[in-house]
Amino acid sequence: MSDLLPIEIDENSRVPIYDQIESQVKTLIISGILPAGNPLPSIRKLATSLSCSVITTRRAYQNLEHQGYINTLQGKGTYVAEINMNKQHEQKEKAVIDALSRAANLGKSYQYSDEELVQLFSTILKEGK
Amino acid sequence: MKVISLQGIEKRMDKQVHIGPLTFQIDPGTITALVGNNGAGKSTLIRILTGKVFPDKGVIHRFDQLYSENEWKKDIGYVPQTAIGYEQFSLKQLGELYQIGYKNWSKDTFNRLIEAFNLPKNKKFETLSVGMQKKGLILLALSHSTKLLILDEPLSGVDLESQELITKELVSYMDEDPNRSILFATHIPEEVKQLADYIVCMKRGTVTGQYEKDHLIQKFKRLWISGSEEKIRNLPGVINVNINGGYWEVMTEQIELTEVALRKENLHVISEQTISITEVLRILV
Numbered sequence: 433m434s435d436l437l438p439i440e441i442d443e444n445s446r447v448p449i450y451d452q453i454e455s456q457v458k459t460l461i462i463s464g465i466l467p468a469g470n471p472l473p474s475i476r477k478l479a480t481s482l483s484c485s486v487i488t489t490r491r492a493y494q495n496l497e498h499q500g501y502i503n504t505l506q507g508k509g510t511y512v513a514e515i516n517m518n519k520q521h522e523q524k525e526k527a528v529i530d531a532l533s534r535a536a537n538l539g540k541s542y543q544y545s546d547e548e549l550v551q552l553f554s555t556i557l558k559e560g561k
Numbered sequence: 562m563k564v565i566s567l568q569g570i571e572k573r574m575d576k577q578v579h580i581g582p583l584t585f586q587i588d589p590g591t592i593t594a595l596v597g598n599n600g601a602g603k604s605t606l607i608r609i610l611t612g613k614v615f616p617d618k619g620v621i622h623r624f625d626q627l628y629s630e631n632e633w634k635k636d637i638g639y640v641p642q643t644a645i646g647y648e649q650f651s652l653k654q655l656g657e658l659y660q661i662g663y664k665n666w667s668k669d670t671f672n673r674l675i676e677a678f679n680l681p682k683n684k685k686f687e688t689l690s691v692g693m694q695k696k697g698l699i700l701l702a703l704s705h706s707t708k709l710l711i712l713d714e715p716l717s718g719v720d721l722e723s724q725e726l727i728t729k730e731l732v733s734y735m736d737e738d739p740n741r742s743i744l745f746a747t748h749i750p751e752e753v754k755q756l757a758d759y760i761v762c763m764k765r766g767t768v769t770g771q772y773e774k775d776h777l778i779q780k781f782k783r784l785w786i787s788g789s790e791e792k793i794r795n796l797p798g799v800i801n802v803n804i805n806g807g808y809w810e811v812m813t814e815q816i817e818l819t820e821v822a823l824r825k826e827n828l829h830v831i832s833e834q835t836i837s838i839t840e841v842l843r844i845l846v
Contacts, residue, residue, distance in 0.1 A: 444835045449775050476735045480728070485758035485774045486591065 435477040438465070441484065447534070449484050453492035455530070461501050461512055462523050472502060472510040562625050564589050564709050564742045570609060570619035580605045580766045582619065587709070587759075589740040592731075594753040594774075596746075597763030597846050603746040604642065606763065607713055610744070611639045624708065635663055638702035642713040644694045648687035652680060652697055656704070663705035671704040678726060691718040699727055703734060710734060712745040716752055728756065750839040762845045770845065774838075781836040781844075782816045785809070788828040796822050800844070812836070814844070 439456040441449055460466040473481070475489040482489070493510060496502045504510045515523065539549045564587040571581030580602045587593055597603050608614040609621065612634060623633045647655060652675065660666040675682055678696045686694060695718055702710060710731070716724050735741055747753060753760060753774070760777060762769045785808045786793055794802055798815025808831055813819040823830060 443778075448779070474736050476732055479758070480732050480755055483754045487758055487773055488775045 435473045436481050437473060437478065439482070441482050448488075449482075450488045450491040450495070453478075453482070453484075453489065454495050455527070457492065457496055458499075458501060458523075458527060461515065462520060462527060466512050468512050468514045470512040472512065474509065562589055562740075563587065563622065564624060565610060565744070566620075566622040566625075567610075568620040568622075570616045570621060572605065572609065572614065572616045572618075574605065578766070580609075581616070583609075583768050585761050585768050585771045587742050587744060589708075589742055590735070591758045592735065592743040592745070592756050593759040593761055593771075594745060594747055594757035595761050595763065596748070596753065596842055601763040601846065602766040603763055604713060606768075607639075607711055607744075607746060611637060611711060635665065635705070636708040638705065638707035638710045640695075640698045640702045640710070640712040640715055642717075644686055644698055647694075647698075648685065650686055651683045652686070652700070653682045655686070655697075655701060659701055659705060665706040667704055667706065671700070674700040674703060674730070677730070678723065692720050692723055695719050696723055696727065699730070703730060708738075708741055710741070710743045710745075712743070714747055715745055716747070716749060731756065750837075750842050753842065754838045760842075760845075764846060778836070778838060778841055780816055781812070781814055781841050782819075783834040783836060784811045784813065784819070785831040785833070786811055786823070786828050787831060788826070792826050792828065796826075796828075798822075812844075 437457065438460065439453060441452055445452065457466070457472075466472075472478075472493075475486045475493055479486045479489045493502065493504070497504060497510075500513055501515065502510055503513045535553075536549060539552070544552075566586045567583050569581070570583040571579070573579050583602075583606060595603050595606065605614065609616055610623075612630065624636065628636065650658070656668075656671050660668070678700055680693060680697055680700065681689070686697065689697065695715065699712070699715060702712075715727060715731075719727065731743060735743065743756075745752075745756070757774050760772045760774055762772075785805065787808055790802070790804075790809065793799070793809045793811060796811070796813070796819050798813040798817075798819040799811055800814050801812040803810045811819075
C-alpha cells in the first residue's frame with residue numbers, strides 16, 4: 433500500500449488543513465478513486481507526507497469516520513467504508529453544494545454582488561469547455 | 562498519561578550558565594521538536610530528561626512515575642549528538658554491549674537496520690563518517706524496544722538518502738505502538754515541518770513556549786495595509802511594522818485578533834502572505 437494520498441494542502445488558504453484533507457478524501461471516495469475496502473495511510477504516515485501534524489490528520493479521519501466514509505479497525509488500520517449507492521448521489525450533490533457555498537461566501541466577503549458571482553461562474557464554465 | 566512532565570526545572574551549570582525554569586509536557590503518540598539557538602539549553606534539557614544531569618529544583622515525571630529509575634531508563638531510547646565514548650568499538654561490538662544492557666534488545670531489528678542503513682558491522686566507529694556515525698547511533702536506539710525516543714539533532718550531517726531512510730524508520734517506530742513518542746532537537750526547519758506535531762521553543766535557558774505546529778503556522782501572516790501608522794502599530798497581534806511604498810507591511814502572530822480589529826478600524830488589507838516555518842521559527846527562537 434502506498435503511504436500517499438493524491439491530495440494537496442493549500443497553505444495560503446484560510447480553510448483549516450483538517451478541513452482540506454477531509455473534503456479531498458471525501459471527493460476521492462465519492463468519485464470511486466478510492467473504492468470501498470481500500471486501505472488508507474495511518475494518521476502518522478499521512479501527516480508526514482503532507483507535512484502537517486497528527487492532530488490535524490486525526491481530526492480529518494475522525495470527521496470522515498463520523499460521517500461514515502471510513503472505518504478504523506483497532507490495530508488493523510483505516511479503510512474506505514461501503515457507501516450506499518443511493519446516498520452516493522446525494523453525497524456528490526452535497527459535496528458540490530458545499531464547494532459552491534464556500535466559493536460564494538468568499539466572493540461575498542470580497543463584496544461581490546450576486547450578479548457578478550453568477551457571471552463569474554458562467555465564465556468559468558465556458559472557459560472549462 | 563503523560564510521557565514526560567517537567568514543572569519548574571532549574572539547573573545551574575556554572576557561573577554563567579543557568580538553565581530554567583523549564584516547564585512542558587509530552588503526550589503519548591506525539592512527536593515534539595525542540596528548537597532554539599546554540600546555547601539556548603536544548604542539550605542540557607535532554608541530559609536532564611535522560612537522567613544524565615540532576616536538576617537543582619523542580620519536578621520531573623517520566624511515564625507518570627509508574628516505573629522505577631531502572632525501568633524508565635530502558636523505556637527511553639537516546640541518540641546523542643556525537644558518538645563520544647564509542648570511538649574504539651565496531652557496531653557489532655556495540656550491539657553486543659547493548660544486548661547486555663537492554664533486556665528487550667532485538668537482534669532482528671539490529672540486523673535489519675544494519676542492512677537498511679548500509680552500515681559496516683566490523684569497522685571501528687571512529688573510522689566512520691559523521692553521517693554514518695549518526696545512523697549508527699539511531700540504529701542502536703531503535704534496536705531496543707522503547708516508549709520514548711530522544712534525539713539530539715538526528716539528521717544533521719546526514720546525506721539526503723539517509724535522511725529519508727531515518728525519517729521512514731522514525732515513522733514506523735511511531736506506527737508500531739500508538740503510545741510511543743519522540744522528542745528531537747533540531748536546527749532544520751524542514752525537519753520540524755515534516756515530522757513534528759508540537760514545537761517547544763527555548764531561549765537563553767528557558768522554555769519560551771509550546772505550540773501545536775499547524776495551529777502556530779496558520780496564526781502568522783504578513784499583511785499589506787493602508788491607513789494611519791498609529792492605528793496600525795496598535796493593532797492586536799502585530800509584532801512588526803515596516804513602511805513599503807505607500808503601504809504598511811505588517812507581521813501578525815494572531816491573525817484572527819488582528820483581523821477583527823482591522824474590520825473595526827475600517828482598515829483596508831491590500832494583500833496577505835503565509836509565513837514559512839523557517840521564518841516563524843526564526844521569530845520564536
